[in-house]
Amino acid sequence: MYYENCAVPSAILEIRDVSCALGGRPVLRHINLTVEEGETVVLLGRSGSGKTTLLKTVNGLVPATSGEIRFEGRGTAQWDAVEMRRRMGYVIQDAGLFPHWTVEANIGLVPRLEKWEPARVAARVDLLLETVGLAPAEFRHRYPRQLSGGQRQRVGISRALGADPPLLLFDEPFASLDPITRYELQRQFLELRSTVRKTALFVTHDVREALLLATRIALLREGELESVATPEEFLASRTKEGQAFLACLEDDGRPD
Amino acid sequence: MSPSLAEEILSLSLQHLRLVAITIAIAAAIALPTAVLVARRPGVRRWVLSFTNIAQTVPSLALFGFLLPLIGIGEQTAIVALSLYALLPILRSTLTGILGVDPAVRESAMAMGMTPRQILWQVELPLAVPSIVAGLRIATVTTIGTATIAAFIGAGGLGVFLVRGIAMMDKQALLAGALPAAAMALAFDEGLEWIERKLSAG
Numbered sequence: 001m002y003y004e005n006c007a008v009p010s011a012i013l014e015i016r017d018v019s020c021a022l023g024g025r026p027v028l029r030h031i032n033l034t035v036e037e038g039e040t041v042v043l044l045g046r047s048g049s050g051k052t053t054l055l056k057t058v059n060g061l062v063p064a065t066s067g068e069i070r071f072e073g074r075g076t077a078q079w080d081a082v083e084m085r086r087r088m089g090y091v092i093q094d095a096g097l098f099p100h101w102t103v104e105a106n107i108g109l110v111p112r113l114e115k116w117e118p119a120r121v122a123a124r125v126d127l128l129l130e131t132v133g134l135a136p137a138e139f140r141h142r143y144p145r146q147l148s149g150g151q152r153q154r155v156g157i158s159r160a161l162g163a164d165p166p167l168l169l170f171d172e173p174f175a176s177l178d179p180i181t182r183y184e185l186q187r188q189f190l191e192l193r194s195t196v197r198k199t200a201l202f203v204t205h206d207v208r209e210a211l212l213l214a215t216r217i218a219l220l221r222e223g224e225l226e227s228v229a230t231p232e233e234f235l236a237s238r239t240k241e242g243q244a245f246l247a248c249l250e251d252d253g254r255p256d
Numbered sequence: 257m258s259p260s261l262a263e264e265i266l267s268l269s270l271q272h273l274r275l276v277a278i279t280i281a282i283a284a285a286i287a288l289p290t291a292v293l294v295a296r297r298p299g300v301r302r303w304v305l306s307f308t309n310i311a312q313t314v315p316s317l318a319l320f321g322f323l324l325p326l327i328g329i330g331e332q333t334a335i336v337a338l339s340l341y342a343l344l345p346i347l348r349s350t351l352t353g354i355l356g357v358d359p360a361v362r363e364s365a366m367a368m369g370m371t372p373r374q375i376l377w378q379v380e381l382p383l384a385v386p387s388i389v390a391g392l393r394i395a396t397v398t399t400i401g402t403a404t405i406a407a408f409i410g411a412g413g414l415g416v417f418l419v420r421g422i423a424m425m426d427k428q429a430l431l432a433g434a435l436p437a438a439a440m441a442l443a444f445d446e447g448l449e450w451i452e453r454k455l456s457a458g
Contacts, residue, residue: 029448056260059367061363061366061367082369082370082371083369084369085367085368086368086369090364090367090368092360092363092364092367093360094360095364096358096360096363096364097362098364098365098379099358099383100379100382100383109368109370110368110369113368113370113374123338155353159368161367178344199292199335202412226303
């Protein structure tokens, strides 16, 4: 199992009995989920299952209506929101890069906000570009519109890794990429995880992606957490929603 | 064209430009911060836009008339009235620019731990610049035209020729006022549009 490498797994993120209503409509109901250091927990669910909302309650983009979220042992209410978010990398679909900034400026954002020395920021940017497989000399000074979708997403991931945050949040980062680029980036993600050993919470509606990337899969259905399972356990899932997702695999078989 | 006419055209053109420049400076100084303040407040925003809309619908000659007893004859009255007209295009385009920032970009900025102030100065305003320039362009071009009417309340500028031309049925005077004003408007339109295009591409 994955934990074997870690001496004592410690919870980076604890979601305790979190509910959330948006415009009077309940979107999340009594969610309990713990993310240990080094894990990649994938939030899997269909559209409207509340998976993105759950991710956004973690960094406070959406406030939880009740319940508690603890990050690095501290309740999110005790955190200064800005300070906390700088310790959580965030990657979204289409990357959400700043169009008026170069790749270098985008990736260096959080280090700059954290007032790193310019030389240290530059070195960090180069290292991160190399980490995601983009040649620094070639890409440093490009603008987002001069990049392909896959390159933009690589820059998005670099930006999230900017100041080496303990937790990474991914909101369907690869959903709009073509299948080949998506697969490349999923591979990159796995490679990255083995080198930088980051903890991640990853939202997707793609069951193959979940099985490929997750150390544990948290299955959401209509705002409720239906099951939390390792990919192996998930493949033997008996729940209705689990079965529904597994049915998607039958035509094209398991990944890998 | 006599040398004295050419001199008069030049001096009135400069006076006209001055009027326009002061007007746009004042309008921008009011509209830009107002737009920033109301951008995140839909309630106030509607209220402010209604006010500038109404100001825009008052016929300029009537507005000059209303302001005369309050401020008196001359340049100040013209500047106040012209500034009121210039508010709307600048305010509206600045709002459009700020509100038009891709929500995904704003969400990223917030999620990366930028403060609202940093988001405004480093993300929203820079991205709104082309739109702001578009608003300044419209305001400048319309002010160049409307400012000719300011001569009726003694504010000077190229409108002086128009007042004279109308009063004396003098075609040459009308042209001496209208042509430079039109040329000025075209020049600013082109020039600012060029800047706008440069910034949008940048």
